[in-house]
Amino acid sequence: MKDMKLKPMAVTFIVCLALLIGGGFTYQYVAQEKPLQQSLEQAQFSNIQLSGNKNEGYIVTLDVIDGNTLALAAEEARNILSDYKIEPVSYTIQLKQESTSLEKVWQDHLFEIAEIMANKNYSKLPELMHSIEASHEHVEASASMDQQNVYISLVADNQRFDQILPLDGGTMGVWNNEE
Known part of the structure; x- marks a missing residue:
C-alpha cells in the first residue's frame, strides 16, 4: 500500500x-x-x-x-x-404577440370577455365573436375551447391577435401585461 x-x-x-x-x-x-x-x-x-x-x-x-x-x-x-x-x-x-391594431379590438371587448369567463357562460362566446366581426370591418373573430382553455383569435389584414384563457379559474390573462 x-x-x-x-x-x-x-x-x-x-x-x-x-x-x-x-x-x-x-x-x-x-x-x-x-x-x-x-x-x-x-x-x-x-x-x-x-x-x-x-x-x-x-x-x-x-x-x-x-x-x-x-x-x-x-x-x-x-x-x-x-x-x-x-x-x-x-x-x-x-403566445408571440406583436402590437397590432387588433389589440385595440381586444381592449374594446375586455369587459365582455372577462364577464363570460368569470361567469362561465362560454356559450356566449360565439355571439360575442359575431358581434366583434359586425362592429369591426374586415376582422375575423373565432373562439374555441377544449377541456383546459378557451382560445380566442382575431385576424385581419395579415395581422393576428390570439389569447389563451384558462377554464380552471386561474389567471385569465385578459389584461395587458398579465403574468
Missing part, C-alpha cells in the same frame, strides 16, 4: 469524474434536447420556441402560422412535449 502513489489515483479519479459528467451532459443534449428541438421545428400549425430547462420549467412560445387555429397549434405543442415525457406542470404556453 505504501508503494501506491496518491497523485495517479487523484488524476484518474478527476478524469473519470469529468468523463462521467461530460457524458451525462452530452447524452442529455444528443438524445433528449436536440430531438425535441427538431420535433418542435417540424410543427405544422405554428412556429414553436422552447426556453428554460427541465428543472426550472419550460416556456413554450407559439407563433401561429396563418390559416391555422390557435387550438390546433396549442394541441400540437402539448402533444410534442408529451411525446418527450414533459408533463404539463413543467411548462407554460405563451
Whole structure:
C-alpha cells in the first residue's frame, strides 16, 4: 500500500469524474434536447420556441402560422412535449404577440370577455365573436375551447391577435401585461 502513489489515483479519479459528467451532459443534449428541438421545428400549425430547462420549467412560445387555429397549434405543442415525457406542470404556453391594431379590438371587448369567463357562460362566446366581426370591418373573430382553455383569435389584414384563457379559474390573462 505504501508503494501506491496518491497523485495517479487523484488524476484518474478527476478524469473519470469529468468523463462521467461530460457524458451525462452530452447524452442529455444528443438524445433528449436536440430531438425535441427538431420535433418542435417540424410543427405544422405554428412556429414553436422552447426556453428554460427541465428543472426550472419550460416556456413554450407559439407563433401561429396563418390559416391555422390557435387550438390546433396549442394541441400540437402539448402533444410534442408529451411525446418527450414533459408533463404539463413543467411548462407554460405563451403566445408571440406583436402590437397590432387588433389589440385595440381586444381592449374594446375586455369587459365582455372577462364577464363570460368569470361567469362561465362560454356559450356566449360565439355571439360575442359575431358581434366583434359586425362592429369591426374586415376582422375575423373565432373562439374555441377544449377541456383546459378557451382560445380566442382575431385576424385581419395579415395581422393576428390570439389569447389563451384558462377554464380552471386561474389567471385569465385578459389584461395587458398579465403574468
